Amino acid sequence: MQYDYLVVGSGLYGSTFAYEAAKRGKRVKVIDKREHIGGNIYTEEIEGIQVHKYGAHIFHSNCKDIWDYINQFAEFNRYTNSPIANYKGEIYNLPFNMNTFNQLWGTITPDEALRKIAGQRAAAKIESPQNLEEQAISLVGLDIYEKLVKGYTEKQWGRKAAELPAFIFKRIPVRFTYDNNYFNDRYQGIPIGGYTQIIEKMLSSELINVELNQDFFVNKATYLEEYPKIVYTGMIDQLFDYRYGELEYRSLRFESVTLDRQNYQGNAVVNYTDAETSYTRIIEHKHFEFGEQPKTIITREYPKAWKKGDEPYYPLNDDCNNEKYRKYRGLAEELPNIMLGGRLGMYKYFDMHQVIAAALSLVKEEFR
Structure with a gap:
């Protein structure tokens, strides 16, 4: 043909x-x-x-x-999509929203959270963010950056946050409502x-x-x-x-296991944001379709440097x-x-x- x-x-x-x-x-x-x-x-x-x-x-x-x-x-x-973050056993809602701010600081109202972040921004004295680290601190303050951004990001990209372009962080929503929906999209x-x-x-x-x-x-x-x-x-x-x-990419290694239990982590996606945990997140697949099967399957994601022969995932x-x-x-x-x-x-x-x-x-x- x-x-x-x-x-x-x-x-x-x-x-x-x-x-x-x-x-x-x-x-x-x-x-x-x-x-x-x-x-x-x-x-x-x-x-x-x-x-x-x-x-x-x-x-x-x-x-x-x-x-x-x-x-x-x-x-x-x-x-x-409503992922959660696990930082050394502490659980926080993602994306950064009023639930996250309450979990971190005990703030109740948007004004309280805004004042807390504004104080940390002022202390950082970053006028024109030049990299991801500065961009993150200027948007959400030092506490959120240290617990929920730095470790995860540096594992994901294999570079110090201060060496990464600022635009990467701009994809992450920050909102002052009690809304755990990661995406702002209508559908x-x-x-x-x-x-x-x-x-x-x-x-x-x-x-x-x-x-x-x-x-x-x-x-x-x-x-x-x-x-x-x-x-x-x-x-x-x-x-x-x-x-x-060669252009540079980041690759991933997936480690999946079937568990003889109905529910492992209670959420489809849990990010591990500390630097010490070698994987970035655990996916529990059944929760994508609200499954009630007697067993569950989880996958740990390990980011790694790309080399020829590996699958390239992120440019x-x-x-x-x-x-x-x-x-x-x-x-x-x-x-x-x-x-x-x-x-x-x-x-x-x-x-x-x-x-x-x-x-x-x-x-x-x-x-x-």
């Missing part, structure tokens, strides 16, 4: 593009180096529980069009029965052929020669043989890496048959709704 497109990677970006291309009568080959479809949103049923194999994925969006789009592939429940939930079904439906067209355990780089020259257009969602630096050096978007990415992007623009997408191809931290939006943007451009 002659194909119109080769899609490298069966994650949400590649699958969305393949689905839309097939709707328009295009023939698509999708390859993935893993033994399963779905990329990092892949879920697997174990003991009747949908296990998020590559970390917690909670769908959220403010865009009704994106929410309606994803809901055509699965029914979503009412799950609300939020978990697909009942897991995420894998979504990708299965996206790739179910007879015009789409999926091949797993296929490494693009084993037959890179052949793929580039035989396919008129390629949607590439892998690492952009690897695509160009690391010509300008390190500092000035040096961003400049290097721009050089690679320039190389890609010289190849009109190559289209880059996803977190790795675009070297950008994406949430799921942003991945879909980016893929649909490519679809609009490609088929206009």
Whole structure:
């Protein structure tokens, strides 16, 4: 069969593009180096529980069009992301809200919390935050930074908080209400029965052929020669043989265990914010779907430095890496048959709704 497109990677970006291309009568080959479809949103049923194999994925969006789009592939429940933090046995609500402030300082009203934070801000004397540490202290004060930000962040990124860009902390909401909902978005939930079904439906067209355990780089020259257009969602630096050096990523190691008890921690996500605990969080998967199974499955997440052969999860978007990415992007623009997408191809931290939006943007451009 002659194909119109080769899609490298069966994650949400590649699958969305393949689905839309097939709707328009295009023939698509999708390859993935893993033994399963779905990329990092892949879920697997174990003991009747949908296990998020590559970390917690909670769908959220403010865009009704994106929410309606994803809901055509699965029914979503009412799950609300309300993680908690464990700091040396002390429990705090996340994101930072009036419950957190009460747990820390005993404050009752927003005015009391604001005065407490304002006093700590003034004492820190930070006028123009230059890094994550300064950004965090200037927003929430020293107490919250020391207990709930510093240890977790430095474990996650493998760098001192004072060496990380300030924008990372800006993604974390701070609110002066008793609201434990982590996201401010209007729409939020978990697909009942897991995420894998979504990708299965996206790739179910007879015009789409999926091949797993296929490494693009084993037959890179052949793929580039035989396919008129390629949607590439892998690492952009690897695509160009690391010509300008490796981009930096953070990787993760997951340690899952099945426990012969019904409830381990009482919440889907518990962050461990002290520096001494080697993992950043524990996920108890059944709580994403309000499960009552007799057993439970937990996963500890251990962040680690990325090296060749590891799965890259988070791009390190500092000035040096961003400049290097721009050089690679320039190389890609010289190849009109190559289209880059996803977190790795675009070297950008994406949430799921942003991945879909980016893929649909490519679809609009490609088929206009």
